[in-house]
Amino acid sequence: MIHVNYVAAAALFCVGLYAVLTRRNLLRMVMGLSLMESSTYLLLVSMAYRRGSTAPVLLDPPPGKTASQLAAGNVADPVLQNFCITAVVIGVAVTAVFLAVVVRIAQHHRTLDADEVRAMGG
């Protein structure tokens, strides 16, 4: 039942959203953003899945199946798996920049509390 995965991805996203909205510690906000990113990976991989499907590799189809059958639809969606790779790389890049900013804020203001950091108007 793949819809369970969809609901889990939505719940994970909202846990991350809740952390970003309510935490005052900047590191926890970055962790919330990472949770939101992870939920998109789960959603994309789940959307790529088909019942009884194999990996989208055309070498050696499973017994009883031909390569043309694979192309006709009994594999996972390669385009959505590609989207997942893209999302992972972008998530890594965004997290790296956020962490660098948080370290500088911590050095500059001697605090990680978002409410005390007024210089950015936040």
Added chain:
Amino acid sequence: MVGAVLSLGFLAVLVVALLGLPGDRAPLPAVARQALEMSLPVWHSTEPVNVVVYGVRGFDTFGETFLLLAAVVGVILLARTREPRAGFVGEEEAAGPEQRAEDPGAEGHQEATGQGGEGNEEGTARTAERAEQTGDGGRREAPLTPDDEPLGTPAPERAQGMSVVVRGGIRTAAPLLAVMGLYLVAWGYSPGGGFPGGAVLLGVVLLVYAALGYGAISRVIRPGLLEPLELAGALAICALGLVGLAVAGAFWANWLPVAPAQTIRSGGIVQAFSVAELVEVSTGLTLAVFGLLGMRHDWTPDPDDGDGDGNGNGDNHRGGSGGGR
């Protein structure tokens, strides 16, 4: 409270929307079917995901790569110190020129004793101080590599020595992992896989760093080498696309001869793109991670020092010791 309400409301909207998505019995979308059908006859590759990443949607991968490059540049800019430095984690490198201008005797007592006069006095004082430090055993000089650490003694705090089991294990595992990362790129089911290969190489570097310290990798992992390498990878990706535009009439059109499937050169441009991506991703991730690890000094002086020489800095927004506003 407001956050919880907003999150739960958004969760409800998301669940309603996601439950409307096609389930696991829906037919593959037309885009996916086209990618599966063209990967073997057109690109001679048995792996449609690679064909999508580096072939059909090469422009998207280009954008993603340059987003990563932009993020790495951002991290380097944010992590930059005022002082020029050759390595990432060089404590003795930071503020080196200022220190030398301030205190020439710090270069080492041999030079200082050669200079004579004031330097000589200072040099002998320094030697005496050093002998005292090594004598009490509390703060001795760190050895060149953690392997020179005598067993059974508390390691100096600067380089906490790993046990010989960890070091030996990682000495064995790191080359195997590095070969595996390169194998991922050169030869999986079919060529391709620059992103995971780059991530594996970063893992190898971090393993060696964690076990043997920065001294073991400081010859290779330094900004002066990695930054040009990363830009060379990015340039190679651009050049691949531009040659395709000139020769085959489209950005990232295949212009290399396509070898038969399941050989190391199958996929034509896909393999070259993947190798350039490996260079770019592995160096970029390493630069970002070591930039963050080596972040040491703020641009503004510490107001708690109380020296008074930097308190007039307008960048310093922190008012008073309480900081409450």
